[in-house]
Amino acid sequence: MGTQAAQKSERYFVPQPSAWPFVLTASLIALLGGVSAYLEEDHIGPIPIYAGLAVAIYIIFRWFRGVALESEGGMYSAQVGRTYRWGMSWFIFSEVMFFGAFFGALFYARELSLPWLGGEGSKIATNLTLWPGFEAHWPSNGPAQLGGAFKTIPAFSVPAINTAILLTSGVTITMAHHALKASKRGACILWMWATVALGCAFLYLQAHEYIEAYTELNLTLRSGIYGSTFFMLTGFHGMHVTLGTIMLISITLRLMSGHFKPDSHFGFEGVAWYWHFVDVVWLGLFVVVYWL
Amino acid sequence: YTQTSGGYNMPTGVTEISHAVHKVHMAAFWTCVAIAVVVFGAMTWSIINHRRSKHPKAADFHESVKVEILWTIAPFVILISLAVPAAGTLIRMEDTRGSDMTVKVTGYQWKWQYEYLGENVSYFSTLTAESNAARQLHSGVDVTKVENYLVDVDNPLVLPVGKKIRFLITANDVIHAWWVPELAVKKDAIPGYVNEIWTKIEQPGTYRGVCAELCGRDHGFMPIVVKAVSEDEYKAFIAAKKGGTAVAAAAPVASDAAPAAEPAPAAAPAPAAVEVAAADTKAAAPAPAAKEEGKDELMKKGEAVYKANCAACHQANGTGLPPNFPSLVNSKVANGPADAHVTQILKGKNLMPPFPQLSDEDVAAVATYERLSWGNKGSVVQPAQVAALRK
Amino acid sequence: MAHAHDDHAHGGHGHDDHAHGPDKGIMRWIKTTNHKDLGTLYLFFAFIMFFIGGLMSLVIRAELFHPGLQFVDPEFFNQMTTLHALVMIFGGLMPAFTGLANWMVPMMIGCSDLALPRVNNWGFWLLPFAFTMLLSTMFMPGGGPAGGWTLYPPLSLQTANAFPFLIFSIHLMGISSITGAINVVVTILNMRTPGMTLLKMPLFAWTWLITGYLLIAVMPVLAGAVTMLLTDKYFGTSFFSAAGGGDPVLFQHVFWFFGHPEVYILILPAFGIVSTIIPTFARKQLFGYDSMVYATAGIAFLSFIVWAHHMFTVGMPLAGELFFMFATMLIAVPTGVKVFNWVATMWRGSMTFETPMLFAVGFVFLFTIGGFSGVMLAMTPVDFQYHDTYFVVAHFHYVLVPGAVFSVIAAIYYWIPKWTGRMYNEFWGKTHFWLSTIFINLTFFPQHFAGLAGMQRRVPDYALQFTDFNVISSIGAFGFFVSQFIFIFNVLASCYGWFGRQRNAPDRVWEGARGLEWTVPSPAPYHTFEDPPELPAHEVTGVHDH
Ligand code: HEA
Ligand code: HEA
């Protein structure tokens, strides 16, 4: 079947058998089982949770490191690169759909269920017989005023600053990308650290905002549908920013240890795409959660 | 069961709407049969005649734009011919305007409450005691000998014929669905929301239905019976109900105005009752809640409330059906602090539904009964204590 | 299925310039990154789950055999209904289809493995863990989930200790499905052998491509829905509570936005299988290849805009009810195109009826019956009468059991000689088909009548006039279950060579079959197509010879 040496590099890379996925699964089960038991208050203690988490993080680290080494070791053909590109795109698409569920819930609550509770449309009897006197307006914690009166965070205060921060970080990471393509590794690393710093600044302000919401505005997860949608949307977004920042840091460290080439740096691009995705979700959040 | 159903098809029912629905159903059915005859006919023909033994050389055509367009358009046209009458029927079904009277239907785990709005009449409707006894696991009763097994209730919903009746449908705990096939009425009862539907019954008679949305353990045991009667009989029925006693005696629980308890997200919100209903239930409530009661009285009453509401899961002898339904014998709850016990009855826990609809007195009685029966050594609970915990 | 391991040394294709082979013993299966090993694991897992789900359905059918409660408490009955559905759908059918994709997609499109082999391993191993977690809830205080597979709140929020385990196991199944789907989609998009354009691809690959897309789009939505349940129960959010401004019906919208595409996830790969098998045994090319592809895409598109047909009775505004009725009915058009194309493929063919063909033809008949009842259900005013009755149960079992499950069985009979190198037993295969077909109709046909006459679903007991229907249905269910032992026997016989040890299957097992998988030896070597193969014109399914 032809000269093997010539074909080898062209062959699609099929990895060795690996125990990583199995161990990762086992650790996730320990983690989730521990959390489940905790939620149901029959304490089996925190050990499964911490052990599961620690092992999961370790495996994820090992796995990504392994991929990075394989990549740097020249084992990946151009076709493997395309695989990662496609894979990352589809993964981001699935994330978009996950956020879609929560945006959908927000839309439904604002446009349908709250007005119905307030007696609009065909549900006039709902208001008259079950919730007399309730008037629907946003923000709302529902006819039972769950969680008590609360105040919201004005869009054009910290959130607007955070928007600016994230948009800027989108620019800095693009600058880093251009620098990498132009073989200016030093500049690239600087731009990357700038991006990381912006990510951290965002997270700091977000945490600050949460603390203010809980301590001063009485805006909590329990504040009816407003609190639910507000914290779930911004919370999941915050988690993604956190993950994104960790990814940025690891990519930057890889850059500093000489990984990536001007013409082949999928790891870098994947993280950049992810960062842009997080950015775009925030824009949506800013508009429909804070502003409108 | 039904006079109008052949037993294997949808009943034609006793309203104009149910007739229309039945027509659409049959039209759809025969359309499908016709298509099936063509498609399955062609297939069968082919299977018989185009097998290798009869047709050794396969033809080699594999596309034809013409036939493909044909069999895209044809189903489309057929579907439109079905959709148009369906849409017309649907539009009529959703038009609740111009009704002569309104009945509010509330689903509970696992019974129905009917309130005749504006009439001060309201009562609960549950599976008859006979069916209820027979349907218990290992009851030893031959259910085929039970009359109207599982489809009869203690207090049917009585409605006049020839009137446009609007139903307001809601629920108190989880989602139920109110369904009477012969009226072609099915609507979900959703806690915190009210759905509307209407009917106009043409023939007097007894029409039976069921709860059609999974609502927990006894979902299969909350039937519906509608008795359609003449205008005069209906008036007499309402007048008798207003007389009072019948209501309290017939319902297994004295209906109290649903308390505006703080709705926990897990338990459905307890809806603030409509004014009329509240006024009515006050009349029906047997005694002011604050009265002190003797232990024996509470025990006796408690036993009755227990049988009607609790025994299905916790069993008559209190041993429950572990692990799902814990035993009350020696249980931590029944021997522990009374407040926690009462709160669990009022708010429910996990599989146990909340019972806010029981009066203070009933809750006190049943708690006392549970705390002092089967060797339990809990305390007596007074109605006032329950009233305080409702807040 | 299990017998790829002694093939490594098999002549011809076994490139031994490979440093790595499979590990030995149990570690082989834990660590494997090989698509054939993982396909085998997926299929065995699905087999076990089908069995457990089948046992649960027997508990249901035993209790319903006669009116009155004989065996189980109503609460336990509800747990059986709930778990039966979750196990069959997420543990049985979906892994079975993923297993088939694992085995066949790389061999059909001519590549060495799935695009992301380690992720593939992860996607599989999540499943046994997730299902151990799910099934263990049955032994917890308060028992397993009993609110129906649709998990509607507030009822599902009454679940006791099982609740978080239920939610997290669904999250894990979701991750598994998404990783599996991304893998298959990327493989198909990126790894086809040169010359295999999209419109020359085997239909099984096509339908899986679209299925994968649906999975990636809707599994995250399910994850979101159950996450909201979790926070509503434990963290005080009020998505599904009117008191806080939410709505229990909101859950239903999110769930069915996932749930409806989900049912096409369960049927599109079946369409692909049937579109592969019928031309083989009709010895005639698939009729209307292109329109099959477009119809599949059309079904997938429509599946996103019909979800509320499961919720006609919740009290939607009239305009919504009308829209969802029309959109749902439209799905009959592309599905009809498929059915007609299958019939046209058989038309004037030269057919033989080996077991895979029998199951495929059975599929076309019985799936179509399920489709007809689907169209009836789509008509809102009548659905008010059908909804939540046994008519619905009959509908979806017709599309799921003699539909999707039959296709899995057909696929296994069709490809197992390629996997093991040994034929199955034709006589027992045919017997399996006839018994299955008779019993499945006994089981589910009477349920149409029970439903129309007024029997609601999810009840452990019923009024006396439904007795006859239920007696027949229960007899059918037990008969069907027992008949599957023939299948188990036949599969294991092929795996382990009970009809003689030698491997007797030719490379091209079926004379009329086309496709790259038939160009490699039977059993297929552990590594196939490490170098992209040539694509001879006569192996192409999609035809462009004009
Ligand atoms: C594999 C799974 C599968 C498939 C393929 C389908 C296919 C279809 N389903 Fe089904 N369905 C389910 C699985 C599936 N369903 C499940 C699991 C449930 C219940 C969930 C639960 O509540 O637990 C359900 C419930 C369900 C409901 C809700 C019922 C209710 O709860 O009240 C409805 C209503 O519209 C519906 C409609 C349809 C339609 C229109 C199709 C169409 O795709 C069918 C199209 C096919 C044909 C029509 C046959 C072939 C066509 C022709 C020969 C052309 C000519 C035909 C005509 C012109 C009519 N389904
Ligand atoms: C794929 C899905 C699937 C499958 C296969 C089945 C299979 C069966 N189902 Fe089920 N069922 C559902 C999905 C499915 N069901 C759903 C979604 C519900 C609704 C739940 C709810 O209300 O919440 C339901 C509910 C349901 C009910 C209603 C319960 C109620 O309302 O209370 C009943 C009652 O008779 C029933 C019966 C059966 C029976 C007798 C079978 C028999 O066919 C079982 C026998 C089958 C087997 C033994 C498996 C055979 C397959 C193989 C052997 C293939 C081998 C595979 C490989 C090699 C990989 N099912």
Ligand code: CUA
């Ligand atoms: Cu109430 Cu089902």
Ligand SMILES: [Cu+2]
């Ligand atoms: Cu659907």
